[in-house]
Amino acid sequence: MTAKLMTLEEATQLIPDGSSVGIASPSVGPVALVPMALIREIVRQRKRDLDLYTPIMGLEGDLLIGAGCLKAVQAFAFRIIGQAVPPNFRRASIEGTITTREESEFSVTLGLLAGSMGVQFIPLHGYQNDHLQHHPEWHQFTSPVDGQEMVTITAITPDVAIVHVPKSDPEGNAKLGDTNDLNVMAAFSAPAMVRGAKRVILTAEEIVTNEEIRATPDETSILYHDVDAVVHVPHGAHPFGVTGYYEPDLEHFEEYLKAANTPESFEEYLKHFVNEPTDASAYLELVGVRA
Amino acid sequence: MTQYSTDYTIDELVVCSLAREIRDGEFVAQGGGTALGIVSVLLARLTHAPNLKYNYLSSVDPLFDNIGPGHSPDSVRGTALQRNMTIDGMVSMCIRGKIDVFSTMPAQIDRYGNVNVSLIGDHQQPQTRFPGGYGITDWFLYANRVYAYLPKHTRRAFVEKVDYITGQGHIAGETNGRQRLGIPGQGPQRVVTNLGIMGFDEDTHAMRMDSVHPGVTQDEIEANTGFELIVGSDLQETEPPTVEQVDLIRNRIDPMGLRKHRFDL
Numbered sequence: 001m002t003a004k005l006m007t008l009e010e011a012t013q014l015i016p017d018g019s020s021v022g023i024a025s026p027s028v029g030p031v032a033l034v035p036m037a038l039i040r041e042i043v044r045q046r047k048r049d050l051d052l053y054t055p056i057m058g059l060e061g062d063l064l065i066g067a068g069c070l071k072a073v074q075a076f077a078f079r080i081i082g083q084a085v086p087p088n089f090r091r092a093s094i095e096g097t098i099t100t101r102e103e104s105e106f107s108v109t110l111g112l113l114a115g116s117m118g119v120q121f122i123p124l125h126g127y128q129n130d131h132l133q134h135h136p137e138w139h140q141f142t143s144p145v146d147g148q149e150m151v152t153i154t155a156i157t158p159d160v161a162i163v164h165v166p167k168s169d170p171e172g173n174a175k176l177g178d179t180n181d182l183n184v185m186a187a188f189s190a191p192a193m194v195r196g197a198k199r200v201i202l203t204a205e206e207i208v209t210n211e212e213i214r215a216t217p218d219e220t221s222i223l224y225h226d227v228d229a230v231v232h233v234p235h236g237a238h239p240f241g242v243t244g245y246y247e248p249d250l251e252h253f254e255e256y257l258k259a260a261n262t263p264e265s266f267e268e269y270l271k272h273f274v275n276e277p278t279d280a281s282a283y284l285e286l287v288g289v290r291a
Numbered sequence: 292m293t294q295y296s297t298d299y300t301i302d303e304l305v306v307c308s309l310a311r312e313i314r315d316g317e318f319v320a321q322g323g324g325t326a327l328g329i330v331s332v333l334l335a336r337l338t339h340a341p342n343l344k345y346n347y348l349s350s351v352d353p354l355f356d357n358i359g360p361g362h363s364p365d366s367v368r369g370t371a372l373q374r375n376m377t378i379d380g381m382v383s384m385c386i387r388g389k390i391d392v393f394s395t396m397p398a399q400i401d402r403y404g405n406v407n408v409s410l411i412g413d414h415q416q417p418q419t420r421f422p423g424g425y426g427i428t429d430w431f432l433y434a435n436r437v438y439a440y441l442p443k444h445t446r447r448a449f450v451e452k453v454d455y456i457t458g459q460g461h462i463a464g465e466t467n468g469r470q471r472l473g474i475p476g477q478g479p480q481r482v483v484t485n486l487g488i489m490g491f492d493e494d495t496h497a498m499r500m501d502s503v504h505p506g507v508t509q510d511e512i513e514a515n516t517g518f519e520l521i522v523g524s525d526l527q528e529t530e531p532p533t534v535e536q537v538d539l540i541r542n543r544i545d546p547m548g549l550r551k552h553r554f555d556l
Binding site for chain 2: 015067074075077078079085090091094095096097100102103104106107108109110113125126127128129130131133134148149150179184185187188189270
């Protein structure tokens with residue numbers, strides 16, 4: 001057995017500048033398995049030119065854009081907890097400083113499915129919208145089966161997938177919690193993206209023993225052979241909530257949205273909440289959470 | 292004898308026009324994006340289509356009849372045939388042709404029913420960035436009949452060419468263009484606005500004015516459309532909501548008036 005336990009700082013070093021990074025469990029609402037502590041560490045380590053893959057881009061992607069970490073983003077929706085268009089994303093779009101590859105729910109789903117199955121693509125018929133011109137990885141071809149024009153929805157296989165989980169053992173056997181409480185996208189995309197990605201970093205509320213994983217085998221969603229790093233981060237999704245652990249911090253979302261409205265106030269936010277706290281527990285103390 | 296309402300509001304007329312397009316026994320895909328859509332589905336089910344089924348908030352056919360106080364994702368989903376249909380289940384259901392009807396509120400629509408919910412302006416440097424298309428791209432391909440509704444019928448919304456094709460409409464001038472491309476759904480059927488109801492010509496699929504709402508003129512619709520509409524020889528006045536429909540909408544389905552979002556600006 002290889003132990004993969006490491007610190008946030010060490011795990012983040014597995015993400016070189018220029019990597020494609022997939023957020024396996026996106027935010028639809030404020031309860032979501034988004035690895036926020038890891039994302040803040042990516043900002044602290046000043047990663048650059050990352051290409052973000054996430055079905056729905058919310059606060060986490062907006063933070064990375066505002067901190068200058070991203071060159072591109074691929075998603076089917078851009079919204080902070082189902083409401084506002086993310087302010088840094090909006091500004092970067094209008095200024096032309098971020099490349100956006102919009103796609104659709106079905107193309108994300110089929111791309112993740114292809115990645116998780118280890119096949120190059122899944123063909124889709126009739127897909128002739130304007131998303132096509134922003135996806136050079138999609139190719140039009142004629143089906144040898146019936147002569148139909150088709151598009152390859154090419155496998156989504158990010159260099160690194162990141163996900164926050166309620167429980168993992170030191171090897172990376174992990175549980176996502178009640179999938180009924182995950183959003184419609186995350187319940188599918190979290191295990192699928194983990195399978196398709198070249199590297200996987202888990203952050204976990206709790207590190208449990210291998211015996212405890214085996215005690216509820218129906219609930220195991222992620223297996224050790226897909227996982228490269230496991231980091232113990234209590235409250236690691238803050239300000240998102242995690243079912244069975246803590247509620248979302250809705251006031252912090254409001255504070256974020258207000259701060260992200262102008263580049264100047266966002267700089268202050270970054271300084272106060274991301275760069276000044278010396279580690280994840282200093283951050284939690286700052287936002288008033290006792291881990 | 293049908294009793295028509297005399298004090299209905301425009302959002303109620305749009306709700307009723309959309310509800311009338313749903314046939315009994317059909318399956319409706321309903322996004323959670325605007326309340327007006329779910330109000331029209333619940334109205335159809337409480338009136339002429341008691342056997343319709345639908346998916347909403349990722350659950351399949353929840354049993355509820357209003358979005359009033361106490362309505363929440365948990366209260367809805369707890370009564371469904373299936374509580375949480377994940378996205379791969381939705382894709383499967385839709386691509387295999389199980390969805391009869393879908394409706395949405397786009398920012399722009401063009402002569403052939405292409406819709407834009409993505410952005411205004413240049414793709415890589417837009418003037419306005421919207422939250423993105425979610426599944427609109429997909430429902431416009433694979434749901435059998437799709438409908439659009441717009442709270443403000445203007446030249447900015449009804450344009451010759453949409454800035455970004457998020458959802459594909461008909462193929463310009465080609466009677467069987469969608470079939471040629473292997474698109475299973477029949478595409479946009481009707482566009483309901485605050486002024487009237489548009490359809491699409493059966494041969495060219497260009498947009499056609501089908502009915503004018505009471506108190507609105509044909510000229511008014513033409514003046515607020517950024518391209519030339521076909522005007523049918525049997526242009527009609529839109530059927531107003533009935534007293535029963537308005538009562539159900541106001542007092543049972545949507546007492547808080549959530550359907551008015553963007554119609555009350």
